[in-house]
Amino acid sequence: MVFLSHICSQYSSPSPIFVCSISCFLLLLLASFFTMSLAGKITTEIGVHATAAKWFNLFATQLHHVQNLTDRVHGTKLHQGEDWHHNETVKHWTYTIDGKATTCLESIESIDEQNKTITYKLFSGDIDHKYKKFKFTFQAIDKDQGGAFIKWTVEYERLAEEVDPPYGYIEYLHKCTKDIDVHLLKA
Structure with missing residues (x-):
C-alpha cells in the first residue's frame, strides 16, 4: 500500500x-x-510388461475386447455407428468406479499413430451429473529395457466445487491397465 x-x-x-x-x-x-479451479488435469504413468505396439493396437483396433480383459468393465456396445474405431462412432460403457456401477457414452476425439496416443471424450450417463467436460488420453510409450509405460491423462471440468476431482477414475485406470497387461502378455 x-x-x-x-x-x-x-x-x-x-x-x-x-x-x-x-x-x-x-x-x-x-x-x-x-x-479451487473447476477444471483440472490428472496424469499417471504405469509401467507394463507388454510392448507399446501391443497396447496401442488393442486400443486403436480392438477396443471392444477390453470388456473381456478386466472385470471392472461390465460391458460395452455400439450406441451409434458401425465401426468401433471411427471418430463419429459412439460407444456405451458400463464399468465400476469407487464401487459403483457407472455408465457413459464415449467417442474417439483423436488418434495419433506416430505417438501411439488416443484421446477419448466421455459424456452422458453418470459423467454429465458431475462434469461439464471429461476426456481420457491414452499413450503407450516404449521402455528402453522392454515393456512400456502407459500414460493416462484425465482432463475434466467439474460442474461445481462440491464435485470431487475424478481420482476414482485414476484408480480404475490403474487397475484396468494391470488386468489388461496380463492378457496382452499371453497374446
Whole structure:
C-alpha cells in the first residue's frame, strides 16, 4: 500500500476511492488464487510388461475386447455407428468406479499413430451429473529395457466445487491397465 501511495502521490494525491478500489481488486485477485479451479488435469504413468505396439493396437483396433480383459468393465456396445474405431462412432460403457456401477457414452476425439496416443471424450450417463467436460488420453510409450509405460491423462471440468476431482477414475485406470497387461502378455 505504501508503494501504491508513493506512485499515486507523484501525480496527485490519491483519492480514498481509488486506493479502496485498488485494495479491493488486489484482495479479489489474491482470493482467486486460493479458490479451487473447476477444471483440472490428472496424469499417471504405469509401467507394463507388454510392448507399446501391443497396447496401442488393442486400443486403436480392438477396443471392444477390453470388456473381456478386466472385470471392472461390465460391458460395452455400439450406441451409434458401425465401426468401433471411427471418430463419429459412439460407444456405451458400463464399468465400476469407487464401487459403483457407472455408465457413459464415449467417442474417439483423436488418434495419433506416430505417438501411439488416443484421446477419448466421455459424456452422458453418470459423467454429465458431475462434469461439464471429461476426456481420457491414452499413450503407450516404449521402455528402453522392454515393456512400456502407459500414460493416462484425465482432463475434466467439474460442474461445481462440491464435485470431487475424478481420482476414482485414476484408480480404475490403474487397475484396468494391470488386468489388461496380463492378457496382452499371453497374446
